[in-house]
Every structure is written in C-alpha cells, then in structure tokens.
Amino acid sequence: MTNLKTNKLKEVMYTYGTIIALILIIILFGILNPRAFLSSTNFWNITRQMAILAVIALGATLIMCVSEFDLSVGNIASFSGVLAALLAINGVPFIFSLIIATLLSGILGLINGYIVTKFKVMSFIITLAMGRMIYGLTYWLSGGAIIFNDIPQSFKFIGTAKIGKIPYLTILMVIISLIFIYITKYTAFGRKLYAIGGNERASKVAGVKVEFNKTLAFALSGLMAGFAGVLLASRVGSASPTAGDAYNLNAYATIFIGITLFKEGVPNILGTLVGVAIFTVLANGLTILQVPTFIQNILTGLIIIIAVVGQKVGTSNND
Amino acid sequence: MVVETKHLTKVFGSMYALNDINFSIKKGEIHGLVGENGAGKSTLIKILTGVYSLTKGEIFVNGEKATIKDPVKSRELGINVIHQDRHLIPSFNGIENIFLGLPYSKKKDKITVDFEAMRRKIDVIMDKYSIEVPLNKMAKELSPPQQTLIEIIRAMLTDCKLLILDEPTAALTDKETIILFDIIKKLNKDGTAILYVTHRMDEIFALTDRITVFRNGELVETVKTKDTTKDDLISAMTDSESENNKNINLVHKNQDFGEVIYSVKNIATKDKVVKDASFSVHKGEILGIFGLGGSGRTELLEAIYGYKKIISGEVIYKGKTLNKLSPRNSIKNRIGLIHEDRRGHSLVINRSIKNNVVLPVIDTYVRNGLYDSKKENNDVNQKMNDLNIKAINNNQKVAQLSGGNQQKVVFAKSLIFNPEVFLCDEPTQAVDVMTRGEIHTLLRNKAKEGKAIVYVTSDLLEMLEIADNILIIANGKTHELIENNNIDSKTILQYCYKER
Ligand SMILES: Nc1ncnc2c1ncn2[C@@H]1O[C@H](COP(=O)(O)OP(=O)(O)OP(=O)(O)O)[C@@H](O)[C@H]1O
Ligand SMILES: [Mg+2]
Numbered sequence: 001m002t003n004l005k006t007n008k009l010k011e012v013m014y015t016y017g018t019i020i021a022l023i024l025i026i027i028l029f030g031i032l033n034p035r036a037f038l039s040s041t042n043f044w045n046i047t048r049q050m051a052i053l054a055v056i057a058l059g060a061t062l063i064m065c066v067s068e069f070d071l072s073v074g075n076i077a078s079f080s081g082v083l084a085a086l087l088a089i090n091g092v093p094f095i096f097s098l099i100i101a102t103l104l105s106g107i108l109g110l111i112n113g114y115i116v117t118k119f120k121v122m123s124f125i126i127t128l129a130m131g132r133m134i135y136g137l138t139y140w141l142s143g144g145a146i147i148f149n150d151i152p153q154s155f156k157f158i159g160t161a162k163i164g165k166i167p168y169l170t171i172l173m174v175i176i177s178l179i180f181i182y183i184t185k186y187t188a189f190g191r192k193l194y195a196i197g198g199n200e201r202a203s204k205v206a207g208v209k210v211e212f213n214k215t216l217a218f219a220l221s222g223l224m225a226g227f228a229g230v231l232l233a234s235r236v237g238s239a240s241p242t243a244g245d246a247y248n249l250n251a252y253a254t255i256f257i258g259i260t261l262f263k264e265g266v267p268n269i270l271g272t273l274v275g276v277a278i279f280t281v282l283a284n285g286l287t288i289l290q291v292p293t294f295i296q297n298i299l300t301g302l303i304i305i306i307a308v309v310g311q312k313v314g315t316s317n318n319d
Numbered sequence: 320m321v322v323e324t325k326h327l328t329k330v331f332g333s334m335y336a337l338n339d340i341n342f343s344i345k346k347g348e349i350h351g352l353v354g355e356n357g358a359g360k361s362t363l364i365k366i367l368t369g370v371y372s373l374t375k376g377e378i379f380v381n382g383e384k385a386t387i388k389d390p391v392k393s394r395e396l397g398i399n400v401i402h403q404d405r406h407l408i409p410s411f412n413g414i415e416n417i418f419l420g421l422p423y424s425k426k427k428d429k430i431t432v433d434f435e436a437m438r439r440k441i442d443v444i445m446d447k448y449s450i451e452v453p454l455n456k457m458a459k460e461l462s463p464p465q466q467t468l469i470e471i472i473r474a475m476l477t478d479c480k481l482l483i484l485d486e487p488t489a490a491l492t493d494k495e496t497i498i499l500f501d502i503i504k505k506l507n508k509d510g511t512a513i514l515y516v517t518h519r520m521d522e523i524f525a526l527t528d529r530i531t532v533f534r535n536g537e538l539v540e541t542v543k544t545k546d547t548t549k550d551d552l553i554s555a556m557t558d559s560e561s562e563n564n565k566n567i568n569l570v571h572k573n574q575d576f577g578e579v580i581y582s583v584k585n586i587a588t589k590d591k592v593v594k595d596a597s598f599s600v601h602k603g604e605i606l607g608i609f610g611l612g613g614s615g616r617t618e619l620l621e622a623i624y625g626y627k628k629i630i631s632g633e634v635i636y637k638g639k640t641l642n643k644l645s646p647r648n649s650i651k652n653r654i655g656l657i658h659e660d661r662r663g664h665s666l667v668i669n670r671s672i673k674n675n676v677v678l679p680v681i682d683t684y685v686r687n688g689l690y691d692s693k694k695e696n697n698d699v700n701q702k703m704n705d706l707n708i709k710a711i712n713n714n715q716k717v718a719q720l721s722g723g724n725q726q727k728v729v730f731a732k733s734l735i736f737n738p739e740v741f742l743c744d745e746p747t748q749a750v751d752v753m754t755r756g757e758i759h760t761l762l763r764n765k766a767k768e769g770k771a772i773v774y775v776t777s778d779l780l781e782m783l784e785i786a787d788n789i790l791i792i793a794n795g796k797t798h799e800l801i802e803n804n805n806i807d808s809k810t811i812l813q814y815c816y817k818e819r
Contacts, residue, residue, distance in 0.1 A: 182431075187432060188423045188432060191423065191432065194408070195411065198408030198410050199406065199408050199409065202408060204390070205370060205390055205402065205420075206390065207391035207394060207420035207421075208420050264457065265410065266410050
C-alpha cells in the first residue's frame with residue numbers, strides 16, 4: 001500500500017519535476033527576499049527579461065524538432081540589432097529597420113538550411129562557421145564599437161514601453177508563443193517537423209519533403225533570432241557585435257530543459273517557455289540577492305544538470 | 320496489368336541487384352515473390368515505390384508508362400507498400416503515423432489540422448476490416464505487430480491499386496498472421512492487387528495465385544501456385560537440385576543431455592513485464608521458449624543477459640550464481656544474445672560488416688599494444704563464409720545489405736566469441752529457407768558439442784522443427800515444460816491461451 005503511494009509520488013515527480021523545480025525556485029527566492037522578489041513590478045520585469053531569450057529559443061526549438069542545430073542564432077541576433085540601429089540612425093523609420101533586419105536574418109537562416117540539406121552536412125559545424133562569418137560582417141558594419149550615439153527615441157520604444165504595468169515585450173512574447181504552439185501542434189508544417197526529427201528516413205519514404213521543411217525551419221529560426229536582436233537593441237538602447245552571444249547556448253539549454261517536460265521526449269514550445277522561465281527567474285532572483293556573477297554561473301549550470309539528469313533517472317527502466 | 324516492368328535493371332556500384340527483369344502483376348491477383356537473401360526482392364519493391372531510381376528499363380502502371388521519381392508519385396499511382404523494416408515516428412500516436420506523408424485533414428480555415436476528422440477516416444477503415452489497434456499510444460509503446468497494422472491502415476487510406484508487403488509476418492505470431500491474412504484477402508476481394516514477399520513457404524501456398532522466383536538479381540520463372548510445389552520453388556531459388564538431402568533430424572529424441580549449465584530462477588523485471596520466470600537448460604539441449612506477442616519472451620532474454628534491470632531472481636551458470644548481470648559480463652562468461660530487434664539493438668547500421676562482427680571482442684585483438692587487423696580480417700571472413708553472407712567484402716556497410724544478410728551479420732557477431740550458451744530471439748527472421756536450415760543445423764551442431772541453446776521464435780512450425788523441449792511463457796510467467804515429441808502446434812497454442 002505505502003509502496004503504491006511512493007510509486008505514485010515518484011511518477012508525479014518525474015512528470016512534473018521540471019515545473020516543480022521552477023515553483024521551488026520561486027518559493028525559495030520568495031522566502032529569502034519577499035519584498036523585492038514577490039512584488040508585481042518584479043513579476044512584470046521578469047516576464048520582460050524572458051521575452052528576448054524566449055523569441056530566440058522558440059525559433060531554435062523548430063530546429064531541434066528536426067534534430068538539427070543552429071548555432072548561429074546568437075550571431076544573427078547581434079547582426080540584426082546592429083543593422084537595425086544603423087538604419088535607424090540614418091533616418092529609416094523604426095518599423096522598416098525592424099522589417100529589413102529581420103528579413104535579412106531570415107535569409108541568413110535560409111542559407112544555413114540550404115547548405116545543410118543540399119549537401120547533407122552537419123548543421124552543427126555549418127552554422128558555427130556561418131556564425132563566425134556573420135560575426136565578422138557585424139563587426140565590420142559596426143566598426144567594432146558599441147553603437148549608442150544618435151539612436152532615435154522611437155527606436156527604443158518597443159523595448160521599453162508598457163501598457164499600464166504590462167511591458168510591450170511581454171505581450172509580444174505571449175503572442176509569439178501562442179503562434180508557435182499553434183504552428184507546432186495544429187499545422188501540417190509543424191507536424192512534419194516532428195516527423196522528420198522522429199525518423200528522417202521513415203518520413204522520406206512516406207513522402208514528406210524533408211529538405212524543404214528543414215530549410216524552412218532554418219529560415220524561421222534565423223527570422224526569430226533577427227527579430228529578437230532588434231528587440232534587444234531597442235530594450236538596451238544600443239547595439240554591439242557581441243550583444244547576442246550569451247543567448248546562443250542559453251537558448252539550447254532552455255530547449256533541453258523543455259524536452260524533459262513531457263513523456264514524448266521531444267522539443268516543444270511550452271517546455272521551452274518553462275526552461276526560459278527557470279533561467280530568467282534564477283538570474284533575476286540571484287541578482288536581487290546580490291550573489292556574485294561567478295556564483296550565479298555555477299548555480300545556473302548546476303541546476304540545469306540536476307533538472308535534466310533527474311528526469312532521465314526517473315523515466316528509464318532499462319540498464 | 321496493374322504493374323509491368325520491361326528490362327528493369329538496377330546496378331549498385333558494379334553489382335547488378337536486378338538484371339533485365341520482365342515482370343507483371345495482374346489485376347486482382349495475389350502475387351508471391353520469393354528468392355534467396357540478396358536476390359533483389361526488396362530492390363524491386365523500392366524501385367516500384369520511388370525509394371531507389373532505376374538504372375535501365377521501363378515501368379508501366381495500368382498500361383501507361385510511368386516515371387516513379389519519389390514515394391509521393393508512387394502513391395499517386397495507387398501503389399502502397401509495407402517495407403521490410405517498419406517506418407514509424409516513435410513519438411507520434413497512431414493517427415499521425417497513419418497520416419504520415421499524406422495530406423492532413425483540415426478545419427474550415429484550411430490551415431488548422433483536424434485530428435478528429437483524421438480519426439474518423441481511420442475508424443471507417445478499421446471497422447470495415449475489423450482491425451484493432453490503440454490509436455492513442457505512441458509508436459514506441461506499440462508491439463511490432465501493432466506497428467505493422469498501423470502501416471497497413473496507412474496503405475489503405477489512399478486509393479490502393481497495388482499493395483506490396485515485404486515480409487510482413489517476420490515479427491508476427493500465428494494468431495496475428497491469421498488476422499493479417501484476413502485483411503489481405505478482404506482487400507484483394509475489393510479489387511486490390513497484392514505483391515507478397517516472404518521466406519515462409521506455407522504462407523506463399525496459403526495466399527497466392529501466382530509466384531515469381533528471383534535468383535541473383537534475375538527472374539527465374541513466374542508460375543501458377545497450383546502448378547508448383549515447395550521443392551520445385553526451392554530448387555528454382557537455389558539452382559541445385561540436390562539440396563534436399565539435408566533432412567537431418569534436428570530434434571533430439573532420446574533427451575540424454577549433459578548436466579544443467581544455465582538456469583534462471585524467479586526472474587522479475589523492474590518494468591514488471593516479466594513477473595516470475597524460471598527454467599534450466601542442459602548442455603546439448605535446445606530449449607524453445609514459446610509465447611504470444613507481449614508474453615515477455617524478449618524481455619526475459621534481455622533481463623537474464625543483463626540488459627534489462629531485474630528486481631528479483633537469480634541466474635545460475637555452471638553452478639555459480641552470477642551476481643552482476645550486465646552485457647559485458649555475459650560476453651565474458653560466453654553467454655550470447657541474438658536480439659530480435661536487428662536494426663535497433665543488434666547492428667551499428669552505418670558501419671561495416673567487419674566493425675559489427677568484432678564489436679563484442681574488440682579488446683581481444685590488441686596484442687602488445689597493437690591492433691591485429693590481419694587476424695580480425697581472417698576471423699570475420701571465416702564467419703562470413705560459414706554463414707554465406709552475400710556482400711562485396713567485409714568493409715561494406717551493413718545498411719547496404721539485404722535484410723536477410725543483415726540478420727546473418729547479427730549471428731556472426733555472436734559466433735565470434737564462441738558462446739557456451741546461446742540466447743536466440745527470432746534468430747532466423749528474414750533469412751531465406753536455405754539459410755534458415757543452415758542456421759538450424761549450425762545450432763544443432765553447437766548443441767552436440769555440448770553448448771546450450773535457448774530459442775525463442777513466434778513461428779510454431781519452426782519451434783517444432785528445432786526445439787527439444789518447449790517452455791510456455793504467458794503474461795510474464797513461465798508455465799509448462801513440454802517435451803517435443805508427437806505434439807502439434809494446436810496443443811502448444813492451447814497451453815498459451817489457457818494461461819492467459
Ligand atoms: N543501397 C545499397 N547499396 C549497395 N548495395 C545494395 C543496396 N541495397 C541493396 N543492395 C544489394 O542489392 C542486393 C539485393 O538486395 P535486396 O535487398 O533487394 O535483397 P532481397 O531479395 O530483398 O533479400 P532479403 O530476402 O535478404 O531481404 C544485395 O546484394 C544487397 O547487398
Ligand atoms: Mg528484402
């Protein structure tokens with residue numbers, strides 16, 4: 001009887017472990033510094049901090065769905081931010097700088113996808129190399145410096161403005177997340193991505209256009225990274241060739257955390273969002289507690305490992 | 320004619336997999352295709368379904384010349400196929416696997432996928448052919464026969480003029496085979512032509528109207544089923560009439576075995592698929608374990624080999640309890656497992672034959688810090704010879720071998736460390752009749768040398784052909800031990816159903 005109960009408890013832990021981890025982290029910070037951490041201002045602040053990582057990670061989730069990597073997303077984000085800032089400084093209205101930078105980023109993604117599918121080469125190394133090239137290009141565009149002089153006020157609007165207490169970025173994140181959930185769950189395109197990731201050969205034999213859909217996923221990932229890059233530049237009011245670097249690996253960490261959320265064991269939008277939340281809440285809470293950055297890094301890494309390992313230990317029967 | 324080929328030729332590198340094939344399937348017939356491993360059967364199918372392109376020749380579908388450039392085109396022409404290996408997405412449920420590669424049903428907005436509508440379409444077919452399979456489960460949770468059913472439903476969803484089945488019963492038990500045959504016959508009655516590939520002669524005679532024999536990439540003959548016999552077919556396949564004198568008696572009638580060398584007691588696995596299994600096997604004995612799909616036979620072998628975690632029970636080998644079960648220790652003790660899942664658990668599919676065969680013993684080739692590739696080469700070649708593996712050389716990728724030859728590589732991989740105990744799970748799946756006989760003889764000879772063999776197969780006739788004793792497993796528990804002496808398949812099945 002007790003055995004049955006502990007089994008049940010175990011099952012709950014394994015199924016909802018990742019979400020429980022998030023809640024525990026929130027409770028912990030809540031106890032340690034309730035006034036600063038649990039305030040509504042901080043809540044909206046956290047959601048805004050989440051937005052940019054979320055947009056990049058959602059795009060990259062599509063790539064992980066087809067079992068590939070796009071390691072150029074960070075560089076694409078930097079590129080797009082620098083390009084948009086330069087355009088704005090030269091008098092291009094914000095909305096057009098946004099569109100141009102985002103579309104060009106999408107094309108960079110398309111090139112990634114084209115090379116990977118056309119020549120059947122490993123996306124890991126191709127996108128890493130493309131990232132290098134894009135970084136060089138961005139460096140040249142920006143002259144290697146951080147761009148912040150002469151950026152018009154209108155450029156900073158979307159990244160900083162709020163409706164009431166709710167930041168624009170938060171609203172954007174919610175809308176994009178809903179669109180992505182819809183795409184991955186309820187469109188043929190999304191389902192094909194999962195099919196390809198699940199068994200590429202079987203998909204091909206069944207008549208799925210593997211190359212085409214993969215390329216499209218790469219293009220979308222580039223597009224999202226570019227969009228996020230502009231949002232980032234708008235939020236901080238500056239652009240630099242290295243602004244997006246940190247987002248590269250963080251995006252993949254959140255996706256891996258997200259995979260642990262459901263028993264299918266595949267990348268998914270909700271999971272990625274939970275991963276983003278864990279990441280952001282940690283950073284936010286530790287900063288509020290004035291924990292030094294190096295300790296923040298150690299703790300963040302440790303928690304990711306625990307989350308992923310914990311899930312794995314629970315689900316495997318073999319071995 | 321539903322499908323006709325003229326001078327069809329396929330060359331891989333410099334090898335003719337198909338050579339000048341003139342072949343046709345009539346409307347409404349069930350056409351059997353037989354031939355040795357590597358004869359070219361799957362290659363023909365892959366060309367008809369757009370997986371491979373042809374080197375030379377023409378294909379006509381319903382009298383019109385057709386270019387089948389990819390699987391989509393083949394399906395548009397009304398050709399559907401169940402390939403030799405299952406092609407499912409592990410994390411998808413039945414509905415999505417069935418609709419894989421087909422246009423999904425959409426809601427009114429023409430974008431949103433309508434899963435309910437898809438389920439309704441599937442239900443119609445499942446009702447019509449009385450197929451039962453859980454649609455909500457992920458493919459990785461389904462048994463091999465259920466996976467086959469999923470593929471069959473997929474084939475029937477589109478307008479199907481020709482259904483091709485490449486060894487569909489390799490992983491099925493008798494009962495499931497009967498269900499499959501019912502479905503095939505119903506489909507055929509509704510006007511679908513069937514091309515059926517198998518190594519099981521009884522199935523060929525039970526099902527087909529005409530039979531085509533392939534040998535070495537060439538078409539030997541097409542005959543009416545009622546005008547031929549099993550022996551005729553076999554000699555057409557092998558081109559050597561004297562093959563039939565191999566009727567050595569495989570079953571050991573007087574049961575005078577050596578001592579017990581290997582026994583397992585009250586095994587239960589962590590996932591509870593095996594609940595309570597015990598048996599002993601003697602030197603010189605071939606012990607058959609028979610159970611229906613889902614009875615835990617595969618899991619039992621995995622558990623005692625040390626691949627699957629057990630929560631109770633013990634394995635006693637040469638009088639000592641093995642205290643740490645693991646694949647590595649099993650190999651050290653010279654206990655070999657031939658796993659049922661060829662591509663998933665046995666072969667590193669993208670590596671060479673050589674790499675695969677020596678995998679269990681790779682350490683032993685290091686002499687004084689150097690790798691002895693010459694000895695490695697010799698050992699592998701000898702095993703390839705013994706088992707008659709058809710390949711260019713031992714450096715060929717396993718993925719490029721025919722299904723039956725892949726299975727022989729699995730066998731070679733066990734033979735390489737000369738086991739004392741063989742745990743075999745469907746060891747003759749996908750191999751042709753001749754090789755099957757050879758494998759049986761080989762195992763019998765091993766038994767005569769004093770080795771012990773545990774043999775799992777879902778093919779009852781094969782079981783009766785090879786096993787000295789037959790142990791029934793049902794529902795994760797072992798039951799009666801039956802001496803294989805004047806019993807028939809019906810008796811054994813009765814035991815199985817009694818215990819369920
Ligand atoms: N992709 C490939 N590359 C090179 N050779 C191949 C490839 N596919 C098949 N072959 C070769 O073509 C020959 C015919 O293979 P095929 O799979 O058609 O045989 P089969 O009659 O289906 O045999 P089985 O009964 O074992 O399934 C074999 O010798 C095989 O090694
Ligand atoms: Mg074959």
